[in-house]
Amino acid sequence: MRTALLSALDNTDDGRLRAFERLGGRSLLAWQLDLAKDLGCSRIICLCERDSDLLDEVRRQAEQQDLEFRWIGSPMPLIGLLSADQDLVVLADGLVADRGQLLRALGDRRGVLAFSDRAGIAAGFERIDAAHAWGGALVARGQIAQGLAELPPDSDAISALLRLALQAGTPLVAIDDELLASGEWLLVRETGALAAREAVLLDRSVEQALWRAPGTALGRRLARHLAPHWLEQGPSAASLLGAIGLLGAIALAFLAKPVAALGVLLVGSLALGTGEALAALRAGLRGIGERPGRSLLRRALVDLALLAVLALPIETPAAMERLFLPLMLLGLLRLAAANAPLAWRASWDDRSLLAALLLGAAWFGALQPALALLCLSALGFCLYSRRELQITQA
Numbered sequence: 099m100r101t102a103l104l105s106a107l108d109n110t111d112d113g114r115l116r117a118f119e120r121l122g123g124r125s126l127l128a129w130q131l132d133l134a135k136d137l138g139c140s141r142i143i144c145l146c147e148r149d150s151d152l153l154d155e156v157r158r159q160a161e162q163q164d165l166e167f168r169w170i171g172s173p174m175p176l177i178g179l180l181s182a183d184q185d186l187v188v189l190a191d192g193l194v195a196d197r198g199q200l201l202r203a204l205g206d207r208r209g210v211l212a213f214s215d216r217a218g219i220a221a222g223f224e225r226i227d228a229a230h231a232w233g234g235a236l237v238a239r240g241q242i243a244q245g246l247a248e249l250p251p252d253s254d255a256i257s258a259l260l261r262l263a264l265q266a267g268t269p270l271v272a273i274d275d276e277l278l279a280s281g282e283w284l285l286v287r288e289t290g291a292l293a294a295r296e297a298v299l300l301d302r303s304v305e306q307a308l309w310r311a312p313g314t315a316l317g318r319r320l321a322r323h324l325a326p327h328w329l330e331q332g333p334s335a336a337s338l339l340g341a342i343g344l345l346g347a348i349a350l351a352f353l354a355k356p357v358a359a360l361g362v363l364l365v366g367s368l369a370l371g372t373g374e375a376l377a378a379l380r381a382g383l384r385g386i387g388e389r390p391g392r393s394l395l396r397r398a399l400v401d402l403a404l405l406a407v408l409a410l411p412i413e414t415p416a417a418m419e420r421l422f423l424p425l426m427l428l429g430l431l432r433l434a435a436a437n438a439p440l441a442w443r444a445s446w447d448d449r450s451l452l453a454a455l456l457l458g459a460a461w462f463g464a465l466q467p468a469l470a471l472l473c474l475s476a477l478g479f480c481l482y483s484r485r486e487l488q489i490t491q492a
Contacts, residue, residue, distance in 0.1 A: 099140060099141075099183070099184050099185070100137060100138045100139040100140065100141075100184065100185045100186075100187050100237070101139060101140075101141045101142075101143060101179070101180060101184055101185070101186055101187065101240065102130075102134035102137070102139040102141070102142050102143065102186075102187040102188075102189065103143050103144075103145060103176065103186060103187065103188050103189070103255075103256075103259070104117070104127060104130050104131070104134070104142060104143070104144045104145070104189055104191075105117065105144070105145045105146070105189075105190070105191040105255070105256050106118065106127055106144055106145065106146035106147075106153070106191065107145060107146060107147065107191060108191040108192060110192075110286060110287060110288050110289055112288065112289060114289070116191050116192030116286050116287075117130075117146075117191060117192065118152045119192075119286055119289060119292055121194060121292060121295075121296055121326075122296060122300075122325070122326040122329050122380065123326050123327055123328075123329050123330055124330070125152060125155070125156065126192060126193075126194060126286060127144070127152075127153075127156045128155070128156050128159055129194065130189050130193065131156060131159060131160055131163075131165070132197065133189060133193075133195060133197060133200055133235075134165075134187055134189065135163060135165060136197055136200065136201050136205070137187050137200070137201065137204060137205060137237065138205070139165070139187055140165060140166065141165065141166040141167075141168075142160050142165055142166065142167045142168075143168055143169070143170060143176065143179060144156070144167070144168070144169040144170070145169070145170055145171075145172075145173065145176075145255055145256075146169050146171070147171060148171070149169060153169060172251060172255075173246050173251075173253070173255035173258070174246065174247070174251065176243050176246060176255070177243050177244060177246055177247055180240035180241070180243045181240060182239070182240060182241045183240070184239075184240035185208065185237055185238065185239065185240060186237070186238055186239070186240045186242065186243060186259070187204075187235070187236070187237050188235065188236050188237075188238075188256060188259050188260070188263075189234065189235050190223070190232070190234035190235070190256060190285060191256060192285055192286035192287070193234040193235065193284075193285055193286075194283070194284040194285075194286060194292070194295065195234065195235065195282075195283050195284075196277065196282040196283060199273065199277060199282065199283070200235060203235075203271050203273055204235060204236075204237045204271065207237070207271075208237045208238055208239070208268055208269070209236065209237060209268060209269050209270065209271035210226070210232065210233075210236040210238070210260070210263055210264060210268050210269070210270050210271065211232065211233025211234065211235045211236065211270075211271050211273050212226060212230040212231065212232060212233050212270045212271065212272055212273070213230065213231050213232075213233050213272075213273060213275055213278065214229065214230065214231070214275055215227075215228070215229055215230055215231050217231070217275040217278050217279075218230070218231025218232065218233065218275075218278070219231045220278075221278045221283075221284070221285060222285040222287050223285055224257060224260065226260065226264060226270075230270060230272075232260055233271075233273050233283070234283070234285055236259075236260060236263050236268065237268075238259075238262075238263035238266060238268045239266060239268075241266075242259060242262040242263050242266050242268075243259065243262075245258070245262040245265075246258060246259070246262075281295045296326060300322060300325050300326060300379055301322070310441070310442060310444060310445045311444035311445050311447070311448035311451060312448070312450075312451055313367065313368060313371060313448045313449065313450020313451045313453075313454070314371060314444055314447075314448050314450070316368065316371075316450070317368055317371030317372045317374070317375045317450070318371075318375045320368075320372045320375070321372050321375030321376045321378075321379055322375075322379070324372075324376060325376065325379050328376060329376060329379060329380040330380075332372075332373070332376040333373045333374075333376045333377040333380065334373070335373075336369050336370070336372045336373030336376060337369075337370060337373040339366070339369040339373075340366045340367065340368075340369035340370030340371075340372075340373060340396075341366070341370075341399075342366070343362050343363065343365050343366020343367070343369055343370075344363060344366045344367075344370075344399060344400065344403035345403075346362045346366070347359045347360070347362040347363035347366060347403055347406075347407050348403055348406045348407060348410065350362060350407075351406060351407040351408075351409075351410035351411070352410050352411055353411075354410075354411055356407070356460045356465060357457065357460045357461055359407045359410075360407060360453055360456050360457040360460050361457055363400075363403055363404060363407055363453050364450060364453040364454055364457055366400075366403070367400050367449050367450040367453055368450050370396045370399070370400065371396070371450060374393060374396055397447065397449065400449040401428050401449065404424070404428070404449065404452070404453065405421075405424050405425065405428060408420075408423070408424035408456070408465075408469070409421050409424055423466065423469040423470060423473065424469065426473050427469055427472055427473050427476070430473055430476035430477055430480065431446055431447075431452070431472075431476055433476070433480050434446040434476045434479050434480050434483075435447045437479075437480055437483040438479070438483065446476070446479075452472075455468065455472070456468060456469075
């Protein structure tokens with residue numbers, strides 16, 4: 099069993115508590131809650147001077163994740179809260195760390211994370227010996243907390259526990275100094291540095307806009323514009339808007355309004371793409387992987403809605419004729435995407451682009467010829483790609 103000790107005592111250079119500075123719309127303490135859960139902690143203890151609304155917010159988040167949460171006003175109560183068979187996870191006040199790197203370093207073992215002394219001290223971390231500076235996180239036996247009883251009550255608890263862990267023989271775990279240079283590992287000392295890191299991480303999380311796939315690129319740009327304030331609720335809100343758009347498009351197609359149906363479907367597809375991009379930004383900022391099935395689910399839903407919009411209203415004698423071209427087009431588009439070079443794969447997968455092209459055709463009363471032309475284009479590309487592949491293999 100692991101218990102995490104978080105601290106909300108230190109101030110930034112402008113006098114505000116580090117732990118409650120915001121990153122991606124959430125307090126640093128809430129980010130550290132995620133780090134602690136990743137490391138297998140079932141109980142969170144926060145060292146702070148007093149209870150507050152900000153602390154209540156973190157407490158609610160802990161309870162939503164089935165974690166026990168309590169706060170203590172001084173380090174002494176920690177002695178009675180830990181047993182010898184427990185591990186204690188300590189995170190430095192204001193630490194922002196890459197979750198994947200932290201989990202690889204301390205996920206299944208005890209240790210004190212360490213940078214080289216020069217890089218770590220320059221980044222604000224505490225020196226631990228002649229060659230190393232603390233990396234801001236450690237996992238040690240819970241019994242080290244007993245040593246707090248021998249220290250003055252006003253001692254720096256986090257620093258004291260670091261020294262006690264080293265004295266107990268907890269091994270050093272070296273981590274790459276590059277993490278400091280890249281901004282993936284940070285000890286917050288001023289608000290400006292935190293804002294800069296947030297912008298860098300968000301920009302890095304947005305893949306290079308592929309304007310060969312303008313719908314996808316537009317969704318990513320919209321997501322970056324909405325971040326960081328919409329990272330929490332934005333993915334759900336955009337997905338809901340997208341789902342309403344798809345249903346609305348199907349309803350309009352049933353009423354034989356193809357232009358309006360394709361216009362609403364285009365909006366719904368863009369909304370779903372924006373929601374997916376916001377979720378990817380949130381995952382990138384937190385250092386976790388996004389759900390791999392999200393993109394596949396979005397594409398399947400848009401394809402089903404597009405099929406319905408192009409086929410409705412279906413009259414029984416002509417049902418197969420109404421379904422043939424849309425089914426053929428979607429099948430060929432998927433085949434083209436599977437055979438396309440990586441640089442062009444997103445173009446064939448861009449359903450917002452497809453909806454925009456079909457909307458233009460429907461506006462001019464040429465929807466069926468446009469479907470046939472797109473089918474021929476996709477078929478020609480598949481045949482060309484297959485020929486190129488055979489030549490390459492030969």
